[in-house]
Amino acid sequence: xxxxxxxxxxxxxxxxxxxxIALGYTMVYGIIGLIxxxxxxxxxxxxxxxxxxxxxxxxxxFPLPAIIILTALAAxxxxxxxxxxxxxxxxxxxxxxxxxxxxxxxxxMSMFLQNYVLLAQTPDFLPxxxxxxxxxxxxxxxxxxxxxxxxxLITTTVIMxxxxxxxxxxxxxxxxxxxxxxxxxxxxxxxxxxxxISVTFILGSALAAIGGMLIASHIGQINFYIGFIAGIxxxxxxxxxxxxxxxxxxxxxxxxxxTESFATGYVSSDYEDVFAFSLLVLILIxxxxxxxxxxxxxxx
Amino acid sequence: xxxxxxxxxxxxxxxxxxxxxLRVEEGEIITLIxxxxxxxxxxxxxxxxxxxxxxxxxxxxxxxxxxxxADRIVALGICQVPEGRHIFPDxxxxxxxxxxxxxxxxxxxxxxxxxxxxxxxxxxxERRNQPGGNLSGGEQQMLAISRALMARPQLLxxxxxxxxxxxxxxxxxxxxxxQINREQNTTIFLVEQNANLALKVADRGxxxxxxxITMHDRAGALRANRDVQRAxxxx
Numbered sequence: 001x002x003x004x005x006x007x008x009x010x011x012x013x014x015x016x017x018x019x020x021i022a023l024g025y026t027m028v029y030g031i032i033g034l035i036x037x038x039x040x041x042x043x044x045x046x047x048x049x050x051x052x053x054x055x056x057x058x059x060x061x062f063p064l065p066a067i068i069i070l071t072a073l074a075a076x077x078x079x080x081x082x083x084x085x086x087x088x089x090x091x092x093x094x095x096x097x098x099x100x101x102x103x104x105x106x107x108x109m110s111m112f113l114q115n116y117v118l119l120a121q122t123p124d125f126l127p128x129x130x131x132x133x134x135x136x137x138x139x140x141x142x143x144x145x146x147x148x149x150x151x152x153l154i155t156t157t158v159i160m161x162x163x164x165x166x167x168x169x170x171x172x173x174x175x176x177x178x179x180x181x182x183x184x185x186x187x188x189x190x191x192x193x194x195x196x197i198s199v200t201f202i203l204g205s206a207l208a209a210i211g212g213m214l215i216a217s218h219i220g221q222i223n224f225y226i227g228f229i230a231g232i233x234x235x236x237x238x239x240x241x242x243x244x245x246x247x248x249x250x251x252x253x254x255x256x257x258x259t260e261s262f263a264t265g266y267v268s269s270d271y272e273d274v275f276a277f278s279l280l281v282l283i284l285i286x287x288x289x290x291x292x293x294x295x296x297x298x299x300x
Numbered sequence: 301x302x303x304x305x306x307x308x309x310x311x312x313x314x315x316x317x318x319x320x321x322l323r324v325e326e327g328e329i330i331t332l333i334x335x336x337x338x339x340x341x342x343x344x345x346x347x348x349x350x351x352x353x354x355x356x357x358x359x360x361x362x363x364x365x366x367x368x369x370a371d372r373i374v375a376l377g378i379c380q381v382p383e384g385r386h387i388f389p390d391x392x393x394x395x396x397x398x399x400x401x402x403x404x405x406x407x408x409x410x411x412x413x414x415x416x417x418x419x420x421x422x423x424x425x426e427r428r429n430q431p432g433g434n435l436s437g438g439e440q441q442m443l444a445i446s447r448a449l450m451a452r453p454q455l456l457x458x459x460x461x462x463x464x465x466x467x468x469x470x471x472x473x474x475x476x477x478x479q480i481n482r483e484q485n486t487t488i489f490l491v492e493q494n495a496n497l498a499l500k501v502a503d504r505g506x507x508x509x510x511x512x513i514t515m516h517d518r519a520g521a522l523r524a525n526r527d528v529q530r531a532x533x534x535x
Contacts, residue, residue: 171402178388178399184350185386190374190403190451 002143007265008258009145009153013218015257016156019250020211021234022241023163024083024204026249029238030180031200033099037106038086039208040231041113046079046209047216047226048117051128058129068131075213076206082113083205084198092194110228117224124223131217148218155214159207160250167246172199180244236280242293251291255279301326301487302347302378302455307356307366309339309346316342317353318511324455324489329481331490331498331519333532334508340491341383343508344457347489348380349373360455375403377454383463383491385444389433393424396432396443400450410450417446420476438469445473449480455487456480462494470494474501495532499523507532 021043028036053074057067090109094102132148167173179186179196187193215230216222233256241252256276263275283291302324309317316339324330334340345351347358349370358366365373379400388396397417401410418425421442427435432443441461448456458477462470478501481488492498499505499519507515507528515522522528 174391174395174399175402177391181388181390182386185382185388186399187350187370188348188374188380188382188386189399189447190371191399192369192371 003265006144007261009149010265011258011261012254013149013152013257014261015237015254016152017211017215017230018234018237018257019253020156020159020207020214021230022238022249022253023160023246024208025235025238026241026243026246027176027200027204030244030246031176031197032091032095032102034091034102034106035235035243036086036091036201036204037103037231038090038109038113039083039204040227040229040234041110041117042079042083042086042205042227043208043212043230043234044117044222044224044227045082045113045212046075046205047128047212047222048121049078049209050075050213050216051126051222054129054131064131064133071131072210072213075209079209079212080202080205083201083208086113087198087201092197110231114224114227121224125221126223128216128220128222130220131213148214152214152218155210159210163203163207164246166203172196176200233276236276239290240280240283242290245290245292245294248290248292255291301361302489303357303359304343304347305357305359307343307346307353307358309342309351309353311342311351316351316511317346319356320508320511320513322506322513322516324487327481327485327487328503329477329488329490329501331492331502331505332508333492333495333498333505335531336493337510338508339511340508341459344380344382344459344489344491347373347378347457371403374451377452378457379448379451379453379455380457381444381448381459381461383459385437385440387432387435387440387443387447389431391432392429393432393435393443394428396447397424397428397450400447403451409452413450413452417449420449420479421446437464438466438473441465441469441473442476445476445480449484449486453486455489457489457491459491460493461490462492462497470497477501495528496523496534499533 021039024039025036028034050071054067054071057070086109090105091102094105132151135147138147138150167176175186175191175196178191179193183193234253237253237256238249240256241248259279260272260276264272304320304322307317307320308315320343332340332343342351346353349368353366357364360376360378365376388399391399397414404410423439424443424446427439435443461473461477465473474497477488480486490498490502499522502519505517505519505522506513
C-alpha cells in the first residue's frame with residue numbers, strides 16, 4: 001500500500017510540473033491558436049536562470065528562504081522576457097499568415113534557443129543544488145512523500161488558484177477570455193489584443209520557469225535538452241485535457257503524471273513513455289477534442 | 301462628424317473599396333445600402349480599424365483616425381455592432397455587457413448605462429447570468445447593441461442588425477435604434493441589406509455597388525428613385 005501511495009504522490013509531483021508547463025501551451029493556443037513549440041525551451045531557460053541565480057545568491061551568503069524566493073522571481077522574470085521576445089520576433093509578424101508559418105517559426109525558435117544555451121552554457125549535464133531542504137516534520141512520511149514533492153504540490157496549487165482568480169476576475173483576465181473567444185470582437189470593444197497576447201506569453205513563461213526551477217531542484221541536474229522532453233509531455237497533457245482549456249490542461253497533466261508514475265512503478269521505467277502516449281492516442285480516438293475540450297461547432 | 305475621403309481598402313491583393321467618400325453629420329442616422337459583397341461591411345471594418353484602408357483618409361471630428369489601432373478608435377467613441385453579432389459565447393450576458401464598457405472607469409456611469417440597456421431590453425436582465433452563446437438570434441442582437449451602448453459611443457456603426465431575425469423582432473430592434481438616436485443623441489451609421497427598412501429610419505443614404513458609391517441622397521429621395529426601387533426595394 002505504501003508503494004502505491006508513494007507512486008501516487010510521485011505522479012502528482014510530475015503532474016504538477018507538467019501542469020505548470022501545459023498551462024502555457026494551452027493559454028497561448030486558446031488565444032492565438034498556435035502550438036508554441038518553443039515553450040519547452042522557455043522552461044529550460046527558466047531552469048538555467050534558476051541555477052545561475054541560486055548559485056550566485058548562495059555564494060553571497062543569502063539565507064535559504066531568500067534564495068528560493070529570489071531565484072523563483074528571477075527565473076520567472078527572465079524567462080518571461082524570453083517568452084515576450086519570442087512572440088514579438090517570431091510570431092507577431094506572422095499573425096495573419098497561414099497557420100503553418102508560425103508553427104514552423106516556433107520549431108525554429110525552439111531549435112535556436114536549444115543551441116543557443118548549448119553554446120552559451122555547456123552540452124553536459126550540470127548539477128543543480130537541492131533548494132528545498134528535508135523538513136524534520138516530513139521524516140514520518142519519508143518512504144511516501146519527500147519534502148520537495150510537498151513543496152512542489154503546494155506551490156503548484158497556490159499558483160493555479162491565483163491564475164484562476166486572475167483569469168476570472170481581473171480586467172486583464174476578462175480581456176484574455178474575450179480575446180480567446182472572438183479576437184475581432186475583442187478589438188471592437190477596445191481591447192488592445194497585442195497587449196493581451198504579450199501578457200499571455202509572459203504569464204505562461206513565468207509559470208514554466210517556476211516549473212523548471214522546481215523540477216531541476218527535485219531531480220538535481222539540468223542540460224540544454226530538458227525542455228524538449230518536458231515540452232512534449234506537457235503538450236501531450238494539454239491535448240489530453242483539451243487544448244485551449246485551462247482546467248483541461250491541469251487535469252490532463254495529473255492524469256499523465258499518474259499514468260507515468262504507475263507505469264514506471266509497476267511495469268518498468270522503460271515503458272513510461274509508451275503508456276503516456278498510448279493514453280494520448282486512446283483519448284484522441286474516443287474524444288478528439290480532449291477530456292474537457294469543446295467540440296468545435298460552427299453555428300451559422 | 302465622420303468623413304471618409306477616397307478610401308481604398310484591400311484584402312490581400314483584392315480591392316474591396318474604391319475611392320469611397322462619404323460624410324456622417326452629428327446626430328443623424330445614415331445608411332449604406334447595397335448588394336452582397338458590395339463592400340458595406342468592409343467600409344465599417346475600415347472605419348473601426350480592423351481592416352485599415354490602404355489609401356485615403358478617415359476623419360473623425362476633423363482628426364485623422366485611419367492609422368490608429370482598433371482600440372484607440374473605440375476610445376474616441378466609435379463603436380461597432382458587427383455583422384453576425386459576435387457575442388462572446390462563453391461569457392455571461394452580464395459579462396458581455398461588462399466587456400462593452402472595457403475602456404471605461406466611471407463605475408457609476410457604467411451602472412447607470414447598464415440600467416438603461418436593461419430598460420431597453422428587459423429580457424437581457426432576466427438572462428444576465430446565462431452564457432451569451434445560449435441566447436436566441438434576436439436576443440443576441442439585443443445583447444450586441446447593448447454591449448456597444450455600454451461604451452457610450454458617439455457614433456454607433458451597425459452592420460445588418462436585421463440579419464436572420466423574425467420581422468417582429470426586426471421591427472422592435474429598429475424602433476430601439478431610433479430611440480437610441482433620439483434619447484442618447486447617438487449618431488448612427490447603419491448598414492443594411494433590407495434597404496426598405498433602412499431607408500425608412502435613416503435621414504440620408506448612400507448606395508454602394510462593387511466597392512464604389514454610386515448614389516447618395518436624402519432617404520426619402522432614394523426611396524422614390526426608380527433605379528433604387530428596381531435594384532434594392534423590389535418594386
